[in-house]
Amino acid sequence: MTYQELDEVSNKLGNYLKKKYGVKPNEFVGVKLNRSEWNVISLLAILKSGGVYVPIDIAYPEERIDYIIENSDCKLVIDSDEIYDFRSMEKLYSSVLDTADSNPDDLAYLIYTSGSTGNPKGVAIQHAAIANTILSQIEIFGNENKERALQLASFSFDASISEIFTVLASGGELHLITDELKKDTEELENYIEEHAINFATISPSYLKLVQLDKIKNLKKLVTAGEAAPVEEVKKYLTYGGTCFNAYGPTETSICATIYKIDGNDSLQEQANVPIGFPIANTKIYILGTDEKLLPFGAIGEIYVSGAGLAQGYLNNPEMTHQKFINNPFAEGEKLYKTGDLGKWLANGAIEYAGRNDDQVKVRGFRIELGEIETVIKQHEAIEDAVVVVKEDSLGIKETVAFFVLTPDSVSDTDDIKEFLEDKLPEYMIPSHFISLKEFPLTLNGKIDKKKLLQNKSLTENFSRNYLAPRDEVESKLAALWEEVLEVDQVGVLDDFFKIGGHSLKATYLITRIKTEFNAKLDLISIFNNATLEAMAGEIKKAQLVNAEVTISDDFENISI
Incomplete structure (x- = not known):
């Protein structure tokens, strides 16, 4: 699709939204679509109509989708049916945009992030704020009209807005990657090489799975x-x-600081990659518990001020007041309390040093552990629950839920997991569920999370129907699962996703299966054949196909 085609079709859709629905500035319009060019077209059309873009992941549980639509009071939701209706009458709408009345202080988009209360919270971003971020990033990245860039992030996360506009606003070429391609690291590596991709944003968790030489x-x-x-x-x-x-954070319009590295010299002496220097029109403060400035090298909370700050949290003035405080160093300005810890380095850059609360980043997703705990406690059989984070051998973080059942209740981890799947996105479902009679406590009576992480149950497989592997493929696959999932004694009836697996580990498993068995499975095969028995069967089929291809190739090469 050319820039002209994109401009014209988004103008038509923008005019459609204004004339059919009367969309006006600061009115919310949801987008709930499978990944395609229509996500980008819809985003542009909403902004052109003056509306506020509200992305909704189609894979979210219905309960979460309903909450987002209701909380934001969406005027409409653009889904596949709405796109069909528009396409059927597209010729009725001009490819020249009717004037919109929006201004820099109007809202541009609303992103929902994890919230500690059990429901997500909507972060409201104005046009001026995101424009500052995008223009700053383009300048720092040195983007010109020759970038061939990937769009990898889910459209429900603000990283996708950066991916889209840092390329489109600088005249580059944007490649929207399908979910299937994104979840197959080898195919993605091939795509990057074949299409001469020269610019991409890749989360650290995913980067660990990619062969960098590719x-x-x-x-x-x-x-x-x-x-x-x-x-x-x-x-x-x-x-x-x-x-x-x-x-x-999302509350700073995606990006507040950037650290540019173009050689190993700048990292030789450092154990961590710094988060860098403030972008344009942005100030960073590192403050102590008394909200006083800290000297170089002292760890404190990172506060952000400047043009990129969000308007606040939709329909939540109390939390907005807590997190966006008056700036004691600049009258009339606000400071955003990130909850992140950091310190100034000698060169004026900032180094990240963790969190001061229970918000975490898992596989690139921002998660409030309190939200998961709140939802788990809604289960009728649960008396109490606590969720902690651990790192696996690859350095990838995953969540673990410990819970205490109510007296005389009977419930298993499968039941609890199914309960959560109706309420939380996949990335928020804990990888492990461990039942305890009581939680270990520290001397001052708080739950001892360090002792929880030392619990031997983390490596035990609680499968109730253990059946040992019966042939070489099943035995090798069981050993591979035990390595990837870091559990003991995997049997053929075990389900990969019920004993600690998730989509990122499944992506890694695909790569390992190809190496160990010379068999290529895709992510759909992994999900549809999640037991070891079924997955081993798929591997045997793939090996048989490979053998037939080899025989056929040999036959064709014979000279007669």
Whole structure:
């Protein structure tokens, strides 16, 4: 699709939204679509009509989708049926946009992030704020009209807005990657090479699964969403590319600081990749518990002020007041309390040093552990629950739920997991569920989370119907599962996703299966054949197909 085609069809859809629904500035319009060019067209059309873009992940549980639509009071939701209706009458609408009355202080989009109360919270971003971020990023990244960039992030996360507009606003070429391709690292590596992709934002968790020598032609790599992995960044830099480590909560319009690295020298002495320096029209403060400025090297909470701050949380003035405080250093300005900890380095850059609360980043997703705990406690059999985070051997973070059942109640982890699947997105479902009679306590009576993480149950497989592997493929696959999931004694009746697996580990498993068995499975095969028995069967089929292809190729090469 050319820029002209994109402009004309988004103008038509914008005119459709204004004339059919009367969309006006600061009115919310949801978008609930499968990944396609229509996500980008809808985003542009909403902004052109003056409305506020509200992305809704189609994979969310219905309860969460309903909450977002109700909480934001969406005027309409653009789904596949709405696109069909528009396409059927597209010719009735002009490709020249009717004037919109929006201004820089109007809202541009509303992103829902995890909330500690059990429901997500809507972060409201104005046009001026996101414009500042995008223009700053374009300048720092050095984007011109020759970027061939990936769009990888889910449209329900604000990282996608950065991916889209840093490319479209600088005249580049944007490649929307399908979910299937995104979940197959080998195919993505091939796509990057075949399409000469030279610019991409890749989350640290995903970067650990990619073979960096296969993406060495990627000239610009942006890491964001989690702490950047030092060793992977160093290896990437040996291929001559430039890495940008970006930091910023949703409340700061995606990005507040960026650290540019174009050689290993700047990382030799550092254990962590810094989060860098403030972008344009942004100030960073590192303050102590008394909200006083801290000196270089002292760890404190990171506060952000400037043009990129959100308007606040929709329909939540109390939380807005708590998190967006008056700036004691600049009259009339606000400071956003990030909850992130950091320190100033000698070169004036900032180093991230963790959190001061229960908000975490898992596989690139922002999660409030309190939200998961609140939902688990809604289960009738649960008396109490606590969720903690642990790192696996790959350095990928995952959540673990410990729970105490109510007296005389009977419930298993499968039942609890199914209960959560109706209420939480996939990435918020804990990888492990462990039942305890009581929680260990510290001397001052608080739950001892360090002792929870030392619980031997973390590596035990609680499968009630253990059946040992019966042949070589099942035995090798069981050993591979035990390594990837870090559990003991996997049997053929075990389900990958019920004993600790999730989509990112499934992506890694696909790569390992190809290496160990010379068999290629896709993510759909992994999900549809989640037991070891079924997955081993799929591997045997793939091996048989490979053998037939080899025989056929040999036959064709015979000279007669």
